Amino acid sequence: MTVVPEDHEAHGATYRELADGRRAVERYRRPERTATAVRSGVGVIEMGYGVVEVTGDDRHDFVDDAVSNRVPTTDGEGCYALLLDPQGAITTDMYVYNAGRRLLVFTPPARAEPLVEDWSGKVFIQDVDIQVASADFGVFGVHGPTSTEKVASVLNGAGSPDRQCSFVRGSMGDAGVTVVRTDGPLGEEGYEVVCTADAGGEVFDTLLTRGLNAVPFGYGVFETLALEAGTPLFDTELEGRIPNVAGIRNALDFEKGCYVGQEVVSKVENRGRPSERLVGLLPEALPERSAAVFDGDSAVGEVTRATASPTLERDAALAYVGIGLDAGAVTVRVDGEEVPAEVIDLPFHEGSDRSARVPRYPPADD
Known part of the structure; x- marks a missing residue:
């Protein structure tokens, strides 16, 4: 379920069912006008990620060995990465964030529980604990050419992060938040604001009505703008594809191997001619x-x-x-x-x- 259902309904939202059984906003009124407003200003969307929390002293090495990109060792940094099957095909994409004593992994909605099951079965003597944490968080995307000004107008205690997939901690109103600089999935400057689920109402209202005004938008507009920006999405362009066919080179660290089953996908295999x-x-x-x-x-x-x-x-x-x-x-x-x-x-x-x-x-x- 969304963490702010009453707020969405007040704006005339209609919903879609996510693959994990939760609901997300499909659209508000006049989606074409909303899309234009995001392109010319700033919009806010509640994201429906699956969230996986990885803790324990061996958390970094465990996740870094499993995924296609190099997981940052520094608190406040993140990366976009893939999990591959034994044939090298994409089973999920994800964002991995180093949040100090834990890693937070943001996945497509239906992939969090299978990821936890898969990784939990591969923990042997390592000090690693892996849990689904999707219900613990609210995540709000802020996208558009004035999104930096929007975030700056309501974020207290920190400046807006300037590197893609990096984040800062601060507050909006009385709510503590983490603000992540996105990798531009809509072809516009963008951020994601992460808070506890019970703070979602205050954060969503702050993003829409305080500082610079913003328009709410749903997944229908998100997917349209992502298509215009040339961004492949997991369900339609990535699942089951080989990474070099999908062309998402930002998800691959060509200097490291990536474990798929018990095999290692090498630099040469990832760079083969698609x-x-x-x-x-x-x-x-x-x-x-x-x-x-x-x-x-x-x-x-x-x-x-x-x-x-x-x-x-x-x-x-x-x-x-x-x-x-x-x-x-x-x-x-x-x-x-x-x-x-x-x-x-x-x-x-x-x-x-x-x-x-x-x-x-x-x-x-x-």
């Missing part, structure tokens, strides 16, 4: 997920996600296509017919920040 790449499509009609993409008579890929983009004022989509397909004209199947579309490199929109997850691929001769 068979597909994630691109943008500008179709003349809105396709559904899994719609086929054609180059002439040949099927060359499929759509992962599509939306009516308020920023572009036209339909836009993400698709995986063969690595040899260059930018240019293709067709995409919509309602049983092939309609023209243009392949473009991501992102569609360059805002006040660039998403660190925009796919990047090595040159053909790398």
Whole structure:
């Protein structure tokens, strides 16, 4: 459940069910106008992360051995990382934050409990304790070109963090908060404000109404703006994919190995030439997920996600296509017919920040 249901309902929210059984806001009134407001100012969304708490003297080494990126050893720092299966495919993405005597791991909603079960089964003589802590926290995203000014106007006791995935501790009103600088998933400056669940009401109200005003928005707008920013999401673009196919190089530390089962994914394996790449499509009609993409008579890929983009004022989509397909004209199947579309490199929109997850691929001769 959301930690502030009455506040959402006061703004006319409708909900979606998250994969772990909780609810999150799908939309408020007039989502197109809301999306434009976030792009031009600042908006606030309650995030539905799964949260895993890892404690014990061996917590850092244990998590660092398990994930694809190097976990920071310094309090106040974090990273974006992946957990891979024995074949090297993504089973979850996550943010890992070093919070002093504990690590906090933020996952997609349905991945927290399986992650705890998986990791708990791999603890032998290490001093590590792993628990689901999703219900303990409220997490509010603050995104938009004026989000830094917004956070500065209400955060007491600290300045806004300036490095992606770093955080500071302070207060908003009487509530203690942790403020994380995001990696720009919407293509705008962004922060996440973390508080205890019982402080959620005060923090949400502070973010919306005190200092610079902000507009509330839901997951429908979040996913639309993330698509415009070229940000792949776990459920649609990442799950089951090999990291170099997804192109999310910010999740990989190429100087370390990453354990998957009992095997180690090496630097060379992670940097192998991918068979597909994630691109943008500008179709003349809105396709559904899994719609086929054609180059002439040949099927060359499929759509992962599509939306009516308020920023572009036209339909836009993400698709995986063969690595040899260059930018240019293709067709995409919509309602049983092939309609023209243009392949473009991501992102569609360059805002006040660039998403660190925009796919990047090595040159053909790398």
